[in-house]
Amino acid sequence: MPVNYYLEKRPNKKGENPIRLSAVVKGARVLSTTGFSIKPESWDENSMRVRPHQTNSKKQTSAFINRYLNGVEGIVLEFENTCRVR
Numbered sequence: 392m393p394v395n396y397y398l399e400k401r402p403n404k405k406g407e408n409p410i411r412l413s414a415v416v417k418g419a420r421v422l423s424t425t426g427f428s429i430k431p432e433s434w435d436e437n438s439m440r441v442r443p444h445q446t447n448s449k450k451q452t453s454a455f456i457n458r459y460l461n462g463v464e465g466i467v468l469e470f471e472n473t474c475r476v477r
Contacts, residue, residue: 393471394464396425396439403428405448410434410441410456412463416471425463427456 393415398408407428414421433445433453440460441453 394467396460397436398429398431398434399424402431406430407447408434410460412460414467416467417474425460427451427459429456 395413397411397413399411400408402408405428407430410425410427410429412421412423412425414423427447429441429445429447433442433447434440435442440457443453445453447456
C-alpha cells in the first residue's frame with residue numbers, strides 16, 4: 392500500500408494529535424498533514440483510521456474523517472497506476 396496514515400507525536404493545544412500521511416509513488420516519498428487531528432485513544436494504528444463513533448474538538452465525526460482519508464488514498468492509488476502506465 393503506497394499510503395500510510397499515522398499520528399504526529401506532538402499534540403496540539405487541544406490535546407489532539409494531527410493525522411499525517413506518508414505516500415510513496417515511483418520511489419518518491421511525500422509527507423503531509425491531512426488537516427485533521429484526533430485524540431490518540433480514538434486512533435486505530437492497525438487500520439490507520441479513526442475508531443468508529445468518535446469526534447474531534449471541531450465536531451468532525453470519525454465517519455467524515457475516514458471517508459476523507461479513503462478518498463485521498465484512492466487519489467494516490469489512481470495517480471500511482473497512471474505513473475505505471477507511462
